[in-house]
Amino acid sequence: MRAWRAHSYGSYKDVLQLDDLPALTAPAGGAVVKVEAAALNFPDLLSIAGQYQVKAPLPFTPGIEAAGTVVRTGAGSTFSVGDQVIVSAPWGAFAEETAAADRQLLRWPTGLSAAEAASFVVTYHTGYLALAHRAALRAGETLLVHGGAGGVGIAAIQLGxxxxxxxxxxxxxxxxxxxxxxxxxxxxxxxxxGDWVAAVKQLTGGKGADVIYDPVGGDVFDQSLKCIAWEGRILVIGFASGKIPELKLNRVLLKNISVVGLFWGAYQMHDPAKVVACHDALCALVAAGKIRPVIWKELPLAELPTALAALESRQSHGKIAIIP
Ligand SMILES: NC(=O)c1ccc[n+]([C@@H]2O[C@H](COP(=O)([O-])OP(=O)(O)OC[C@H]3O[C@@H](n4cnc5c(N)ncnc54)[C@H](OP(=O)(O)O)[C@@H]3O)[C@@H](O)[C@H]2O)c1
Known part of the structure; x- marks a missing residue:
């Protein structure tokens, strides 16, 4: 089976290679999935560079989400050959096959194409746990979503x-x-x-946004503190700008605001039951027609570097899917 592998950490332009590997063996308590689609995420750039929170052991296949069919199961797996699943794991998706533990497999939401199903978990789970669980966004409140045309941004708009x-x-x-x-x-x-802070104030009658969803960081985070409402919550989702902001806590105190972090991957480790409950709630929203991934392009496996270049250069919007 063919799989992209990084043989050292660095730019995807230098370190990725499309390798021919033997078929994977299913791990105990897990399964091998034939990948029908895999989706790109900004963290792929960071993990290939060796700069992500979770560092993969070299050589490794990047890619954190995919959708496909179970083709082999390991001892004790609760899945069966033929099950259609979504895979969400720290690496392994940009390949014809991927192996995952049962807790990294979720049901494929009814009605989604392979590209849409592969693009579902990271962005929508992050958005739902951030908005509904961590920030307790209420009906009638104002939500400000930064980087709204990106993968997590579009999901946050739809969920808001x-x-x-x-x-x-x-x-x-x-x-x-x-x-x-x-x-x-x-x-x-x-x-x-232009002055986007003034525009937010004007749109909210001077009050500011109740909840701010920030996957960009840097100056965007700093400026956001000028247009957040009293008792507002700012969600720290990521740093696509490349700059991790620093915060003077007197601003938190004076405005009675909360700075709320959300790292979705940690829920798989610390609270897998919440991941399943979140997935069920999101599948119901898909069925009700309220949310649906937006796919910018579907590209063949061999074109992964082109897809990563589009993500890096801000050309793309929504999600990019790789179809092996
Ligand atoms: N906390 C979590 O659990 C979690 C989960 C998934 C992703 N994330 C993080 O969320 C962020 C976005 O991820 P994503 O997969 O949605 O990425 P994406 O699709 O590439 O979207 C990122 C958006 O950020 C904006 N941006 C601003 N400055 C940028 C820059 N210097 N380079 C590239 N983009 C820039 C771009 O919009 P404009 O061009 O319109 O500015 C782009 O649409 C990343 O930092 C990622 O690590 C966090």
Whole structure:
């Protein structure tokens, strides 16, 4: 079977190789899945560079999510050959086959294509646990989503609407603002031109946003503290800008705000039951037509480097799927 592997840490342009490997053996308490689609995430760039929270042992196959069919099971697995599943694991997705433990497999939401199912877990689970669980977003509140046309951004816009919020989305280009609108945003703002902080204040009658969803970090995080409402919650989702912000705590105190972190991967380890409950709630939202992944492009396995380049250069929107 063919699999992309990083043989050292570095830029994907230098270290990735498409290798021919023997068929995988199913681990005890797990299964081998024939990959029908895998999806890219910003953390793929970081893990190939050896800069992600979880460092994969070399050589490794990058890719943290896929959808496919179980083809072999290990002793004690609760899955059966033929089951259609979503895989979510720290690495292994950009290949024709991937092996995973049972706790890394979830049911394929009815009605989603392979590319959509592969693009589902990371972005929607992150959004749901952040908005519904960690920030307790309430109907009628205002949600500000940064990087709204990105993978996690589009999911957060759709989920904000499904939870009854008024959604303001930011993005860095006019065509991306249209993507945010199509995902359901009530208001859109270009945060690379003009005074977006003033625009948020104006849209909220001077009050600011109740919940801010920030996958960008850097200056965007710093500026967000100027347009957050009293008792607002700012969700620390990621640092796509490349800059991890620092915070003077007097600002937290003075505005009565909460800075709330969310690392989805940790829920698989610390609270797998919550992951399953979250997945069930999200599958119900898919069935109700309230959420659906937006796929920018589907590309063949051999074109993974092209796909990573599109993600890195901010050309893409929504999700990029790889079809082996
Ligand atoms: N906490 C978690 O559990 C979790 C889970 C998944 C992802 N994340 C994090 O969330 C962030 C977004 O991930 P994603 O997969 O949604 O990525 P993505 O699809 O590439 O979206 C990232 C967005 O960030 C914006 N951006 C701003 N500055 C950027 C820069 N210098 N380079 C690239 N993009 C920039 C881009 O929008 P504009 O061009 O419109 O500015 C882009 O649409 C990443 O930091 C990732 O590590 C966290």
């Amino acid at each position: 609407k499904a939870l009854g919020a008024t959604v303001i989305a930011t993005a860095g280009a006019d065509d991306k603002l249209e993507i945010c609108r199509a995902a359901g945003a009530d208001h859109v703002i270009n945060y690379r031109s």
